[in-house]
Amino acid sequence: MDRRRFLQGATIASGVALAAKGIAKAAPATTAAGMVPRVCSTWDFGVAANQAAWKVLAAGGRALDAVEQGARVPEADLRNHSVGRAGYPDRDGKVTLDASIMDENGNCGAVAAIEHIAHPISVARRVMERTPHVLLVGDGALQFAIEQGFPREELLTPESEKAWHEWLKTAKYKPVANSEVRSYNAGPGGTPGDASNHDTIGMLAIDAKGNLSGACTTSGMAWKLHGRVGDSPIIGAGLYVDNDVGGATSTGVGEEVIRNVGSFLVVELMRQGRSPEDACREAVERILRKKPNAKDLQVGFLAMDKKGNVGAWAIQKGFSYAVCDAAKQDALIPGKSSY
Template identity: 55%
Template sequence: MSQRRKFIKQSLLGSAIFIPGVSQAFTQKKQGLVNGEKPLILSTWNHGLPANEAALKKLQESGSIVDAVEAGVKDTELDLDNLSVGLQGLPDREGITTLDASIMKGDGSCGSVAFVRQVKHPISLARAVMEKTPHVMLAGEGARQFAIAEGFPIEKEILSPKATRAYEEWKKTSQYKPVINIENHDTIGMIGMDASGKLAGSCTTSGLAYKMHGRVGDSPIIGAGLYVDDEVGAATATGLGESIIRICGSFLIVELMRQGRTPQEACEEAVRRLIAKNKKDIKDIQAGFLAINKEGQIGAYAVHPGFNFAKGTTQENILIDSKSHY
C-alpha cells in the first residue's frame, strides 16, 4: 500500500471517534441505521477507501452513479500493490492472469466479462458489453476480440514482479487447492446510490490464485457477485466464488430485502445459507456480503472474522469491520 493510501486510511479511521453526547448517533450512522445518507458508496476491503474516493469524485464531476462505480474500481484495477484485482493479480496454475468483471444499473441493465486476458480495465469492457451489445456476458477470446474492436489497449502478457515471485514460490509445492486465507483482500465489489436514489454496482477481480485455467468465479455472474434493483437495493459479494455462486448470493440478498428484511438481516441470512451448502469445507471458506436498501440503510456480514468494507459519503470515508457468523 502506498504512503498516500496509508495516510488516507489512517486519517479517515482517526476521524471515527466517539464524542460525548453523540456516540449513540454516530454508532447508528456507522451501521447504516440512519436513513437519507445519499450519495452513498460501499466497497469491499481496505482498498475500498481510495476506490470510494475515486467514485465520489467522479460522481461529483459527472452526476452519474454508473460512472462513479466504474471509476471507483478502476482505481483498484491499477493498484500494483493488489494481487487479486487487475493484470498485476496472481495468475492461474499455468502462470496466466485472467480477469472477471461485471457492472449493473438499477433498471436491470448489466454487462460482464469473464476469463479475459490482456485488458487493463475489465470493468470498462463489461460496461461496453452492457451498452454496446445485445448480450450480458462475453468470455475468453471473444471478450478480448471485442476489446480490440472497441479500441481497448491490449497489454503485454507479463506477470507483475510481485505476482512472479509469488507464483515461483507456489510452484515449489503446486498445491491444487490453496488454503483460503480469510484475510486475503481479494475481489473489489462496489455498490452505490446517488442523491436521487438511483443505484449501480461494479465488481472486478483476477480471481482465485492458482485456479485451473478457465475457472470463472462469482464476480462476473449477475446475481452471484453483484445484483442491483432500483426498486429495492443492491448487493455485492467477495470471497470464494464457488460458495457464492451456489446460493446466488447477491440476488438472494436483494430478494430478501424486497420481502422486508433489512440489509443486515438479508446479509446474515445469505451467510447462513452459504454455510449450510458448504458445511464440509466451511473452515477454509471466507465470503462476505455488502448491501444497501432504498432508504440508505446498509448491511455487511461474513463467514469468518477479517472482512472489512469502506463506507463513503460526502461527509466521510471510513473503514468498518464487518460482523461474522463465526
C-alpha cells in the first residue's frame, strides 16, 4: 500500500509539473504544423481577410466573430469582382450574392441570390441567430436583411457594368480556371470583362478555446443565369464545420462541389484519420473519377483540423490559400493540385 501511494503521488506531481509548463491536456492543442488560434482562407485576397480575423482571435475572441469580420473585407473590396459589392453580375446585369456561416455548435445560416446587400455574410449570421431557418433566398432574403437594418444599395459598380456590356457583345460563357484571380491581381488597370470564371473566399478559424467556425461568401459565376446558386451557401457543399473533427470550405465551379457534397466529405475523411491535405486531395480525385472532364475546370478545397493543421488541394495549378497565426500574419501558400 505504501508503494501504491508513492506511485499515485508521483503521478499527481508530474501532472502539476506539466500544467505549470503549459502543456497539460487543458492547454490548446498544437503540433509542429498546427497552431491555436489560427485562421486560413482561400486565394490571395484571403491575406487581408485573415488579418482582420486575426485581430479578433489575438484578443481572445470567438472564431465565429473572426470569420465574419474576415469575410467582410473582400465583400467590401471594389477590386474584387468575385465577392461582395463589386461582384460581376449575371447575364441580366443583376449582382446576386451568396454566403454561409457555421459555428462550433453546428449552428448555421445562409443566404442565396440576394441583391442590394453589400455584406451577405452578416445577413447569413442573422439567419442563423434570429430565425429557425438555415437558408433564405432571393426577395425573401432581401426582405429579411432590410428588416434587420441592413442598408439597401446598388451593387453594380461602373467597372462591373462596363465588363458586363463588353461580355454582351458575344454573350458566350465558358469557365476558365483561376481567371478571376488573374483579373483581381491585375488591379484596377486590368482588362474589363477578362474574367469568365469566379472564385469564392472560404474561411476557417480555430480560437484560443479550440473552437472552430467557418464562413463562405461569393458573387458566384460572372454572367450566370439569373437565379443560379452555387455551392457557397449550401451547408455541406461550400462549407462544413464539425467541432470534434475540423472544418472545410471550397472554391471553384460550385456545381461539381454540390454533386459531391464536397466540404462534408472532406470533414468525414478527416474523421477517419486523414490529414487535411489528404482529405482535400481525395475529395478532388473523387470528383475527377466520377466526371473525368472536370479536369478542365477548377475546384479547390481548404481544410483545418481540430489541432489547427491546415491543408488544401485543387484540380488545377493556380489555387492558393492564406494562413495566419501568432507566428505569421501574411503567409500565402501555393495549393497542390492533381494537374
